[in-house]
Amino acid sequence: MSHTDTRSRSLPDITLTIPDEPAMLALGERIADILRAETEQGCVIYLHGELGAGKTTLTRAILKSLGVVGRIKSPTYTLVEPYELLGEVADRVAYHFDLYRLADPEELEFLGVRDYFSPDAVVLVEWPERGAGVLVAADVHIHITYLATGLGEGRTVVIQTADMSRAHWLKSLI
Numbered sequence: 001m002s003h004t005d006t007r008s009r010s011l012p013d014i015t016l017t018i019p020d021e022p023a024m025l026a027l028g029e030r031i032a033d034i035l036r037a038e039t040e041q042g043c044v045i046y047l048h049g050e051l052g053a054g055k056t057t058l059t060r061a062i063l064k065s066l067g068v069v070g071r072i073k074s075p076t077y078t079l080v081e082p083y084e085l086l087g088e089v090a091d092r093v094a095y096h097f098d099l100y101r102l103a104d105p106e107e108l109e110f111l112g113v114r115d116y117f118s119p120d121a122v123v124l125v126e127w128p129e130r131g132a133g134v135l136v137a138a139d140v141h142i143h144i145t146y147l148a149t150g151l152g153e154g155r156t157v158v159i160q161t162a163d164m165s166r167a168h169w170l171k172s173l174i
Helices: 021-037 055-065 107-111 168-173
Strands: 002-005 013-018 043-049 080-084 093-098 122-126 140-146 155-161
Touching: 013 021, 013 168, 021 055, 021 155, 021 168, 043 055, 055 093, 055 122, 055 140, 155 168
Parallel strands: 043 122, 043 140, 093 122
Antiparallel strands: 002 013, 013 155, 080 093, 140 155
């Protein structure tokens, strides 16, 4: 995994080059380490990227590293899957949203979406742009794109914090 600091934008961010799936899984483990250290604080993470870019792979790695046992299903049809966290974060819950099939953001209101965003919950949202206007703001944005070379399975991952309170994430991931 290599990185480049791209602080020219208004919010702090880093860019990582992820060469393969094992590196993406390792990134998920490192993100889980950060979440585990924030024992009393929840986090809303938006995952952006094309189909097949690796959003679900990264999400599964984060959840597994946070102690989720068993199969981690993609909530493509159910929109959300809840998970109880184990180990050091046993008193917390995680929610995995996949909004790819969401027809209208208002559908989230019928799900009671606001109830999922408790102060200590870890919330991972794939395709957040489909819930625009209804979802709460993210603490962290993760943008995953295919490497420009088109060769192999490499990805570019840009991690951006919504404000300076999460800037320590970036130092932890470099």
